[in-house]
Amino acid sequence: MLLITCPHCGARPEIEFRYGGEAHVARPADPATLDDAAWAEFLYMRSNPKGWHAERWRHEHGCGRFFNAIRHTVSDRIVVTYRAGEARPDLATIPGLDTP
Amino acid sequence: MKFSLLSLARQALRGHADWPAQWRSPDPKPAYDAIILGAGGHGLATAYYLAREHGMRNIAVVEKGWLGGGNTGRNTTIIRSNYLWEESEAIYEHAVKLWETLSQELNYNVMYSPRGVMMLAHTIHDVQVFKRHVHANRLAGIDNEWLTAEQAKEFCPPLNIAPGMRYPILGAALQRRGGTARHDAVAWGYARGADRLGVDIIQNCEVTGIRRGAAGAITGIETTRGFIATPKLGVVAAGHTSVVMAMAGVRMPLESYPLQALVSEPIKPAMPCVVMSNTIHAYISQSDKGELVIGAGTDVYTSYSQTGALHVTTHTLDAICELFPDFRRVRMLRNWGGDRRRHARPLAHHRQDPGSRPLRQLRLGHRRLQGDAGLGSCLRGDDRTRRPASDRRPLLPRPVPDRSADRRGRRGGRRALRPPCC
Ligand SMILES: Cc1cc2nc3c(=O)[nH]c(=O)nc-3n(C[C@H](O)[C@H](O)[C@H](O)COP(=O)(O)OP(=O)(O)OC[C@H]3O[C@@H](n4cnc5c(N)ncnc54)[C@H](O)[C@@H]3O)c2cc1C
Ligand SMILES: [Zn+2]
Numbered sequence: 001m002l003l004i005t006c007p008h009c010g011a012r013p014e015i016e017f018r019y020g021g022e023a024h025v026a027r028p029a030d031p032a033t034l035d036d037a038a039w040a041e042f043l044y045m046r047s048n049p050k051g052w053h054a055e056r057w058r059h060e061h062g063c064g065r066f067f068n069a070i071r072h073t074v075s076d077r078i079v080v081t082y083r084a085g086e087a088r089p090d091l092a093t094i095p096g097l098d099t100p
Numbered sequence: 101m102k103f104s105l106l107s108l109a110r111q112a113l114r115g116h117a118d119w120p121a122q123w124r125s126p127d128p129k130p131a132y133d134a135i136i137l138g139a140g141g142h143g144l145a146t147a148y149y150l151a152r153e154h155g156m157r158n159i160a161v162v163e164k165g166w167l168g169g170g171n172t173g174r175n176t177t178i179i180r181s182n183y184l185w186e187e188s189e190a191i192y193e194h195a196v197k198l199w200e201t202l203s204q205e206l207n208y209n210v211m212y213s214p215r216g217v218m219m220l221a222h223t224i225h226d227v228q229v230f231k232r233h234v235h236a237n238r239l240a241g242i243d244n245e246w247l248t249a250e251q252a253k254e255f256c257p258p259l260n261i262a263p264g265m266r267y268p269i270l271g272a273a274l275q276r277r278g279g280t281a282r283h284d285a286v287a288w289g290y291a292r293g294a295d296r297l298g299v300d301i302i303q304n305c306e307v308t309g310i311r312r313g314a315a316g317a318i319t320g321i322e323t324t325r326g327f328i329a330t331p332k333l334g335v336v337a338a339g340h341t342s343v344v345m346a347m348a349g350v351r352m353p354l355e356s357y358p359l360q361a362l363v364s365e366p367i368k369p370a371m372p373c374v375v376m377s378n379t380i381h382a383y384i385s386q387s388d389k390g391e392l393v394i395g396a397g398t399d400v401y402t403s404y405s406q407t408g409a410l411h412v413t414t415h416t417l418d419a420i421c422e423l424f425p426d427f428r429r430v431r432m433l434r435n436w437g438g439d440r441r442r443h444a445r446p447l448a449h450h451r452q453d454p455g456s457r458p459l460r461q462l463r464l465g466h467r468r469l470q471g472d473a474g475l476g477s478c479l480r481g482d483d484r485t486r487r488p489a490s491d492r493r494p495l496l497p498r499p500v501p502d503r504s505a506d507r508r509g510r511r512g513g514r515r516a517l518r519p520p521c522c
Contacts, residue, residue, distance in 0.1 A: 001411050014409060019400040019401045022355075044353035046342075046352075047342070048342035048343075048354055050404045055402075071401070073405070074404050076403055
């Protein structure tokens with residue numbers, strides 16, 4: 001079970017959270033103008049990396065808020081969590097990121 | 101060497117010391133007519149049928165680890181074709197028919213055992229969904245029947261059908277031709293068959309790059325054992341499909357989630373069939389060695405860790421203990437995970453995804469263990485041939501966005517509810 005640090009409440013066990021998929025996939029600003037390919041890109045295409053992954057979590061059984069985390073998809077280690085709406089942190093500035 | 105009673109007796113007299121290697125371990129040639137990436141059940145079956153049915157002999161399967169060491173060696177070995185979608189019915193039924201004679205075809209005992217797959221209904225909704233599966237399957241000529249709770253218990257005596265259960269059993273759908281097989285043997289049997297037809301199976305050879313020419317066409321692959329030229333590449337890398345396809349610059353509508361399984365200590369035969377419960381996330385059968393083989397749910401987050409969280413397996417064991425109180429004191433021996441690829445776009449299974457259009461010579465495949473044989477015999481040349489020859493129905497619908505928008509898949513007047521384990 002992962003130990004996840006909610007930026008609002010602190011470290012809590014994974015079962016308090018709900019996973020929200022890849023982060024920073026912005027909903028198109030003008031949906032009516034999108035063609036099928038662009039919709040498919042927004043709805044279905046995901047980077048699914050083997051490595052560091054920015055993803056959304058929701059502290060469902062806590063504050064109820066969405067936030068983002070950066071986790072390594074081989075070790076499942078989370079190096080940083082940050083509030084929704086904040087920019088994805090520059091990976092180069094986070095210590096220890098060279099090791100999964 | 102052909103396996104037979106005679107060869108077994110002869111080897112027994114020699115203390116089983118003389119069994120020859122079942123396949124070669126060749127060095128990669130500089131070039132092949134086609135290369136299959138991934139030596140799981142899908143990749144090996146694909147190579148076997150390409151060689152046997154399409155006469156392609158100058159082909160190779162490249163594998164980063166050992167053959168059959170991916171999900172093919174990690175699953176719960178269930179084989180069934182009781183799916184709702186016509187396309188799924190067609191491919192899985194084609195596969196089940198291949199399974200029925202696969203041991204003879206390959207001269208390799210894949211231990212296919214049609215002991216029946218029973219899927220439990222715990223809610224009114226389950227009852228409706230499964231009855232619908234039963235009717236749809238029977239219309240398609242696929243066996244599936246509805247059982248009352250009492251009939252389910254008769255078919256599987258250890259099953260608890262007490263009315264006071266947290267998730268009472270209201271009935272079950274039974275596919276008698278469904279069952280299990282030895283997962284490793286499938287990989288080994290196809291590997292041996294393909295090797296004999298001249299296919300090079302190159303293990304410990306990780307693909308690290310896909311080279312494309314000026315016009316975009318594939319020219320070869322970079323591997324840890326050097327560059328290998330090829331004009332055609334088939335990718336059957338399961339959970340690693342996104343990673344491999346990114347090497348060719350293609351984005352995929354996929355995400356990879358861990359899926360867990362566990363086995364118990366071996367016990368005497370107690371479990372006569374396969375029982376699955378999608379609603380409470382558990383499925384169980386007993387291997388010929390006596391272990392209870394239990395499948396759990398997927399973890400919630402994407403991962404390539406090949407492990408999962410303990411609370412996911414605990415949840416499954418809660419369900420098993422309620423369904424089979426007799427098994428409460430059985431100890432679990434091993435627990436592991438596989439990387440299962442899940443389609444963000446539900447209908448895109450093994451058809452050419454729009455993202456891969458520029459790569460006309462690149463094929464993708466994935467159809468679970470039970471589909472290994474079926475897909476392996478269909479993943480080849482061009483779209484028209486990617487189905488059993490007897491089947492004239494469209495193998496897969498075109499990816500129209502409004503249709504793929506929900507996982508339950510609306511299609512014509514027919515609304516399909518896919519059980520979460522598919
Ligand atoms: C716990 C669990 C239970 C399951 N239960 C069932 C079940 O009961 N019934 C059922 O039908 N299905 C089941 N499945 C699904 C089934 O196991 C898989 O769908 C099937 O085995 C996939 O076969 P494959 O050949 O496509 O993939 P794999 O067997 O995973 O083979 C892919 C291969 O590609 C190789 N590869 C990856 N990247 C590279 C690279 N860069 N270079 C070279 N090689 C590479 C990998 O090493 C691997 O060997 C289960 C899966 C899991 C994880
Ligand atoms: Zn919180």
